[in-house]
Amino acid sequence: MDEYYTGIWNPAESRVEPIVGILFDANSRLYAWTKEGRVYIRPNPTPDNTDPSWSLMLDIQSEVKSGFDGGMLGFVLDPDFFTNGFFYVYYSTYVSGGSEPDAAVGRVRRFKANNPNHATQLPTTDYSSPLNLILIGESDSTGIPITKLSHMGGTLVFGTDNSLIISTGDGAYYSNDDDGSHPGTAYQECLDLGVMTVAENIGANRSQFLNSHCGKLLRIDPATGNGLPSNPFYSTDYPRSAQSRVWARGFRNPFRIMHIPLTGNHIDDPGDFFVGDVGQEDKEEYNIVTQGGQNFGWPHNEGMDLTHPRLPEYIPLNPQKPIIDYRSGSGRAIKNNTIFNIGSANVPGINPMEGRSAIAGIYYDKDTYPTEYKNTYFVADVEGTIFNIKLDADYNVHYVNRFGYNLPSIVSVAIHPMEGNIYYLEYSPSGSSIHRIRYSPSNRPPIAKIKADILSGNSPQVVAFSALDSYDPDDQELTYAWNFGDGSPAATSLAPHHKFTNTAQTTYKVKLMVTDPNGEKGYDSLYVSINNAPPVITGSSIHPLNMINANEPYNLILTASATDDHTAANQLNYVWKLMLAHNDHEHLYTTYTGNNRNITLPALECTSGLATYWYRMYLIVTDQQGLSTTYTKDINLNCIGIQQIITFPAIPDKQTTDPIFLLNATASSALPVYYYSVSGPATVGGNTVSLTGRPGQVRIRAAQHGNSVYSQAPITERVFNVTRPITQQSVTFDSIFPKLITSPAFTLNATSSSGLPIEYLIISGPATLSGGNLITLTGQEGTVRVRAIQAGSYSVNGAYKERTFAVTDPCPSTLTLSQTISGGAPIIYQAGQLIHAANVIQNGSNAVYRAGASIELNPGFQVQTGAVFKAYIQGCH
Numbered sequence: 001m002d003e004y005y006t007g008i009w010n011p012a013e014s015r016v017e018p019i020v021g022i023l024f025d026a027n028s029r030l031y032a033w034t035k036e037g038r039v040y041i042r043p044n045p046t047p048d049n050t051d052p053s054w055s056l057m058l059d060i061q062s063e064v065k066s067g068f069d070g071g072m073l074g075f076v077l078d079p080d081f082f083t084n085g086f087f088y089v090y091y092s093t094y095v096s097g098g099s100e101p102d103a104a105v106g107r108v109r110r111f112k113a114n115n116p117n118h119a120t121q122l123p124t125t126d127y128s129s130p131l132n133l134i135l136i137g138e139s140d141s142t143g144i145p146i147t148k149l150s151h152m153g154g155t156l157v158f159g160t161d162n163s164l165i166i167s168t169g170d171g172a173y174y175s176n177d178d179d180g181s182h183p184g185t186a187y188q189e190c191l192d193l194g195v196m197t198v199a200e201n202i203g204a205n206r207s208q209f210l211n212s213h214c215g216k217l218l219r220i221d222p223a224t225g226n227g228l229p230s231n232p233f234y235s236t237d238y239p240r241s242a243q244s245r246v247w248a249r250g251f252r253n254p255f256r257i258m259h260i261p262l263t264g265n266h267i268d269d270p271g272d273f274f275v276g277d278v279g280q281e282d283k284e285e286y287n288i289v290t291q292g293g294q295n296f297g298w299p300h301n302e303g304m305d306l307t308h309p310r311l312p313e314y315i316p317l318n319p320q321k322p323i324i325d326y327r328s329g330s331g332r333a334i335k336n337n338t339i340f341n342i343g344s345a346n347v348p349g350i351n352p353m354e355g356r357s358a359i360a361g362i363y364y365d366k367d368t369y370p371t372e373y374k375n376t377y378f379v380a381d382v383e384g385t386i387f388n389i390k391l392d393a394d395y396n397v398h399y400v401n402r403f404g405y406n407l408p409s410i411v412s413v414a415i416h417p418m419e420g421n422i423y424y425l426e427y428s429p430s431g432s433s434i435h436r437i438r439y440s441p442s443n444r445p446p447i448a449k450i451k452a453d454i455l456s457g458n459s460p461q462v463v464a465f466s467a468l469d470s471y472d473p474d475d476q477e478l479t480y481a482w483n484f485g486d487g488s489p490a491a492t493s494l495a496p497h498h499k500f501t502n503t504a505q506t507t508y509k510v511k512l513m514v515t516d517p518n519g520e521k522g523y524d525s526l527y528v529s530i531n532n533a534p535p536v537i538t539g540s541s542i543h544p545l546n547m548i549n550a551n552e553p554y555n556l557i558l559t560a561s562a563t564d565d566h567t568a569a570n571q572l573n574y575v576w577k578l579m580l581a582h583n584d585h586e587h588l589y590t591t592y593t594g595n596n597r598n599i600t601l602p603a604l605e606c607t608s609g610l611a612t613y614w615y616r617m618y619l620i621v622t623d624q625q626g627l628s629t630t631y632t633k634d635i636n637l638n639c640i641g642i643q644q645i646i647t648f649p650a651i652p653d654k655q656t657t658d659p660i661f662l663l664n665a666t667a668s669s670a671l672p673v674y675y676y677s678v679s680g681p682a683t684v685g686g687n688t689v690s691l692t693g694r695p696g697q698v699r700i701r702a703a704q705h706g707n708s709v710y711s712q713a714p715i716t717e718r719v720f721n722v723t724r725p726i727t728q729q730s731v732t733f734d735s736i737f738p739k740l741i742t743s744p745a746f747t748l749n750a751t752s753s754s755g756l757p758i759e760y761l762i763i764s765g766p767a768t769l770s771g772g773n774l775i776t777l778t779g780q781e782g783t784v785r786v787r788a789i790q791a792g793s794y795s796v797n798g799a800y801k802e803r804t805f806a807v808t809d810p811c812p813s814t815l816t817l818s819q820t821i822s823g824g825a826p827i828i829y830q831a832g833q834l835i836h837a838a839n840v841i842q843n844g845s846n847a848v849y850r851a852g853a854s855i856e857l858n859p860g861f862q863v864q865t866g867a868v869f870k871a872y873i874q875g876c877h
Helices: 187-192 203-207
Strands: 002-008 019-024 030-034 038-042 055-059 072-077 086-093 104-114 133-136 144-146 155-158 164-167 216-220 246-249 256-259 273-277 283-289 324-327 332-335 338-341 358-364 376-381 385-391 397-404 410-415 422-426 433-437 461-466 479-483 497-500 506-515 521-530 536-540 547-549 554-558 560-563 573-582 585-593 597-601 613-622 628-638 674-679 682-685 688-691 696-703 716-723 731-733 750-752 759-764 767-770 774-777 782-790 799-808 814-817 826-831 834-837 846-851 854-857 868-873
Touching: 019 072, 019 422, 030 072, 072 155, 072 164, 086 155, 133 216, 155 256, 164 256, 256 410, 273 358, 273 376, 283 358, 332 397, 358 410, 358 422, 376 410, 385 410, 461 521, 497 506, 497 759, 536 613, 536 628, 560 613, 573 597, 585 597, 674 682, 682 696, 731 782, 731 799, 759 767, 767 782, 774 782, 814 826, 826 834, 834 846, 846 854, 854 868
Parallel strands: 019 410, 256 358, 547 628, 814 834, 826 846, 834 854, 846 868
Antiparallel strands: 002 433, 019 030, 030 038, 038 055, 072 086, 086 104, 104 133, 104 144, 155 164, 164 216, 216 246, 256 273, 273 283, 283 324, 324 332, 332 338, 358 376, 376 385, 385 397, 410 422, 422 433, 461 497, 479 506, 506 521, 536 560, 554 597, 573 585, 573 613, 613 628, 674 696, 682 688, 696 716, 731 750, 759 782, 767 774, 782 799
């Protein structure tokens, strides 16, 4: 069963960072590292730890270039970390004097940690240690060249012999053939500034070129960064050369790899490696590297038998085939040197085997899961599938089963050394979550999810909460416990309403705990800010920007205007996240901070008929108190051809038990529309939507990729909510007539259609509540707003109704009249002391003014012909 382990990633409580990897040490401490260049560590929690504490271990964000698919993608602990404190990171960094967003240098660094195995203190980086060392990339010319910040590989792992293995990508263009000088890359800047040599300007063919670090498994001495003498192409004269470091080659983007346990030796053999190599458009690969010098064929070879016309001098002879390929057509596997379709009698399993980015995972040698999983491999695809693979000692594939399906986007897999549970990382550029797959044959813990109708406002502020999206995987009835963070009593209903009062700016952490009948618990939390509101974005330079020309860079000044109730406009923090969006997902391209930034959107090409690409920009404005507002803008491509649009009708909300349904978007070109499930508990196959049986919000995207006549259409999205079946109820609340400040206390009367009891809450105004439903006026004028609430239960949804009524003073001390008086019925205005009149009494009106001391007729006062006006100096009657 799949469950949240730490919920939404937000370790600093004020900043959301996308995690790209997780791992455990032998003491079960969890390490998580971010694209921006930070490493966090969390001790192994107790089972009832509902508020886990993360500690910052490393922060090198100033030197990490984290745009697009780049950043700090690799992290590993030294095998002797508990003793020597060494750990290693692999990241893309800036080119000295460079300006191109895609030009970068891949760098591998070693750091020394304090307290690597302290009983109570968590490790922190000793930034001044003389043992810190750049192993690869001490200068621009000695690093791993990247001309397109998309393919840099991303894994660090140790071999059995304690050599350090680095998986690198080809650093080339990502969506079509690149044989060098590709206009979509930063090749020219990389040449001009010495990031790569002229000989390396061969695009994806660098994967075959021994004098390039790109597209390889590199094997180095972790103490020096030199290649090792037992490497297949080692040069005694040039131990730090790319050739000396190469262990295996011919990879496109081996983003995640794993070391296979119990292989290799402790002297000069690192062992075997399971490599997930991300394909271009046709095939994803799982490869096994068993010895130095192996060649896996890219860019000429993709999958087992697909070839691309490439530079002839870099076509490999008899390249090593992957043990599994999949994506287009049937998934295939090799068994006894023969290719079989997965799902056949020879290699049972799932067919078709779908996905778009292969992720190597873990070898499972624990006893927590059932015995059939012992000594098998768990690998993943970023689209949200975990596969379970059985290999024999010769790496023949015996079966490929789908272990987890319709999971969130997966970029990293780890195994807990003591629990024996598999953990995976759900990646999102705007935030990530860590999940645990726990074996629980008899009972699974529930999932808690909070919703709120408002998250900020001035005191007093009433917030309506709901736990309706919480659920139990075993479909058992849940109970609820709410902690509002302000010291008030806990609530136990499904949808409570709570009033926050404070004179100061305050943020409350609201927690929800749900419990199933067997005592298993789930947790969620959110923040409510009082006496503060997020900024209001009033305009920006991207608001009117809808389309740019394809294949051309676009110059843009990023400027925005915003207001905030407690922060001056010049003190607001502006962050712009540029995303490259593609069909059903998006990549963080780069991040800009500040206002009035001159940028250039890189040229983006249209891939007519194959896919739809566009830019998505997020403008995030944050005030000094940490509240933020996000504006999202899609910037489409003006491609060759007739423009078309998609009409996509709204999708009504659903219940978890609803059957499959069809989507019916149409393109103005009459070409077929393609659908993608972007997020939420639903899958899409063709135009058929299947719900997964879990509640939540679903986002579905419609696209039409164009052809030789029509350009690609701007994507269109629809969102709908899925809820579990529950009885709906309504609240009937008697009207409340206007009151005088001297009116006596009175009772409220409301009922619910469910027959469940009503609670009352005064939202605002001059009144107090006692005895459950007795209202007493405070003696001041104003408008009272009161809410009748039936907060629901597991089987009945919450509901409420509001009433307002005016409370007036029949004899105020002073009365100011500015309104026009019309109509023939006599009307009396009175005050205990003074009346200030500056109004018009229209023809046919009859008005009487009475005041105890004086009546002032000020400029603007007028009695029209035919009106009756009388004034008396006397008190109120």
